[in-house]
Amino acid sequence: MTKILSPEELEAELRAIGAERYHDKHPFHKLLHGGKLNKGQVQAWALNRYCYQSAVPRKDAALMSRCYDRELRQEWAHRITDHDGAPGEEGGIERWLALTTGLGLDEDYVKSMKGALPATRFAVEAYVNFVREKSMVEAVASSLTELFAPKIHEERISGMLEHYDFIDDSVMQYFRRRLTQAPRDAGFALEYVKQHARTPEAQAGVLDALRFKTNVLWVQLDALYLAYYDPGMIPPGAFVPAEQDG
Numbered sequence: 001m002t003k004i005l006s007p008e009e010l011e012a013e014l015r016a017i018g019a020e021r022y023h024d025k026h027p028f029h030k031l032l033h034g035g036k037l038n039k040g041q042v043q044a045w046a047l048n049r050y051c052y053q054s055a056v057p058r059k060d061a062a063l064m065s066r067c068y069d070r071e072l073r074q075e076w077a078h079r080i081t082d083h084d085g086a087p088g089e090e091g092g093i094e095r096w097l098a099l100t101t102g103l104g105l106d107e108d109y110v111k112s113m114k115g116a117l118p119a120t121r122f123a124v125e126a127y128v129n130f131v132r133e134k135s136m137v138e139a140v141a142s143s144l145t146e147l148f149a150p151k152i153h154e155e156r157i158s159g160m161l162e163h164y165d166f167i168d169d170s171v172m173q174y175f176r177r178r179l180t181q182a183p184r185d186a187g188f189a190l191e192y193v194k195q196h197a198r199t200p201e202a203q204a205g206v207l208d209a210l211r212f213k214t215n216v217l218w219v220q221l222d223a224l225y226l227a228y229y230d231p232g233m234i235p236p237g238a239f240v241p242a243e244q245d246g
């Protein structure tokens with residue numbers, strides 16, 4: 001029989017999952033941050049990652065549509081405008097497009113997602129569906145990878161600015177903004193999960209939700225690695241970097 005964990009023990013288990021499985025451990029991220037990729041490979045990463053960015057507000061809207069707790073909705077709502085922006089105000093998706101445009105990609109092509117890898121599209125849609133279908137506490141727990149995001153964003157800002165002459169500070173604004181947004185969001189989600197997962201079954205569910213989400217992130221980097229690094233197996237229809245970019 002599984003025993004019930006105290007809120008502190010549950011937090012420790014959640015953090016252990018991040019320490020073992022978060023995508024900062026993936027070889028593709030090490031290549032990206034360490035300056036080991038060429039411009040075409042960085043373009044491929046950025047245009048695939050656009051799919052994730054554009055799915056995040058949809059998954060947050062899916063969560064809100066099923067939520068009967070007004071206070072939770074009140075707290076969750078800003079996540080949508082953080083990404084989509086408000087009228088006259090820039091959001092995360094526009095900041096992401098500043099990065100892809102700065103890398104020389106056509107905005108309409110990026111937004112069309114036509115060049116994205118099949119695995120990227122399946123993975124991000126699996127995240128939206130997970131949030132649509134699972135319990136509220138599992139849906140909230142699936143966002144908890146964000147507990148581990150600030151460290152990777154710091155590494156990305158410094159690593160990419162240092163190593164790539166085609167990256168400058170103006171296109172890294174997306175990550176700078178996330179340095180304050182992610183801890184606030186993750187802190188709230190962690191408290192919610194600690195308070196609401198109070199049976200062994202619910203606790204097993206939230207731990208699995210976080211494992212699921214680390215897989216959503218990991219598999220996207222596996223696909224980038226195989227298509228654009230080694231062995232260079234680009235699926236039909238996916239983005240092909242221009243010759244001069246390496």
Ligand SMILES: O=C(O)c1cc(C(=O)O)c2c(n1)C(=O)C(=O)c1cc(C(=O)O)[nH]c1-2
Pocket residue numbers: 056142143144145146147148149152153178217
């Ligand atoms: O660059 C990254 O490695 C990274 C990871 C994650 C994450 O851990 O899910 C998010 C983000 N960035 C991010 O920028 C973001 O807005 C975001 C929202 C969410 C979420 O699950 O609601 N994760 C993430």
